[in-house]
Amino acid sequence: MSLKLQRSREAEILELSNDVADEDCRTGRVSPARICNAKDIKVAHNSYGIGRFDGMLVLSEGQWVILCNLDTGNSPGSTRERFTIAHELGHYHIPEHRKQLLAGCRSHGSYAGAFDGADSSEELEADTFAANLLMPVDRFVRKLNYLRQTPLATIRALRQEFDTSWESTAIQAMRHDARIITIAKWKNDGFAWHRISEPAFKADGFRKFQLRDMAALPRDSATAAALSDADTGNDHRIHEGVLTAAHCFGWVAAGGKRDILIREEAVRNGRFGVLSVFSTLESPQNGTKR
Ligand SMILES: [Zn+2]
Structure with missing residues (x-):
């Protein structure tokens, strides 16, 4: 539900x-x-x-x-x-x-x-x-704007600052970092859940996230790489790759106007699985609502 x-x-x-x-x-x-x-x-x-x-x-x-x-x-x-x-x-x-x-x-x-x-x-x-x-909004946004790193690297720094989980920090970051389009959580045995940011859903029409099948993930994708990291490690290494919107979302025509390049970042959180963050590749603004 x-x-x-x-x-x-x-x-x-x-x-x-x-x-x-x-x-x-x-x-x-x-x-x-x-x-x-x-x-x-x-x-x-x-x-x-x-x-x-x-x-x-x-x-x-x-x-x-x-x-x-x-x-x-x-x-x-x-x-x-x-x-x-x-x-x-x-x-x-x-x-x-x-x-x-x-x-x-x-x-x-x-x-x-x-x-x-x-x-x-x-x-x-x-x-x-x-x-x-x-993660009080004012303190969170101030720190987020100060960091100027890629979205998942920012989330990693924010969760250390606020002592919060990957998931709750990512959800909070998506509300305030205009670059983030979608976050997805994977368990070791498959897809767990995803969230699409409100602007991406409403304004950009990215409504149907379709990277939900572990077996169908491109081998060189960041998520696949993070899933193959040992689940005993705790180094929180971030994998990075680039995908197209048409690959990630349904109802987006390949080569069309909405088929933008998407930065994919993924990190393994030990035995709890993998968190993936999908964001716009080119966006100089940080922390402003689209
Ligand atoms: Zn309760």
Whole structure:
């Protein structure tokens, strides 16, 4: 299922997350653990089972508690745990979510950072809150414009700066880096998901991403090269290549006006798979909306 938030709703959540981020610190890296401390929300780490939730916000006898599942990689201070706590802080701060918990509705386990895989609008809202809490728009765009590297190299630097996952950083970067047309995620056994940027979809008509078959990828493509990198390594080497729009997208005539050159970059993130970023090859602007 692919959910999408209404623009007005998304704007509300962005404003809320920005306020909470600024309240924590005006510059530098936002700390979800510090926010919990300031708001008297307890954080409890425990083993709740592999394949089960990442986090859960519960209200127990007047005390807010965020449960973090160690079995799904949410160890204290890890990038994943930061996102999980930020996601639960979304449920805590978004008035409608909070109201439900205060009314005695059962807490639900959250799978943080599912984005396109989110199974309800509440989960997508909490993910949106989390991404923008950890990567406040002003700070993010300032850094993005400063970097002046290729899109995926920029994402690599941004995720180090903000201590965020490849996926959430790439999604945030696509909103603010006008060069990025599409991002795609591959698992070791096949295609996982993709997102097309709004301007590319609406204005340029790149609507049908068709590089979804691992076996059909050109051997010399950046994605194929990254997929063949060892999944034990952690050097995050970026592969780069050039494709045509007609090759990447359906309904684009080869040699036609929209058949532009596309920069393909791909990186392996250990056993979690490969992230590919497709961007316009020639665009001097960076960080401006098309
Ligand atoms: Zn949730």
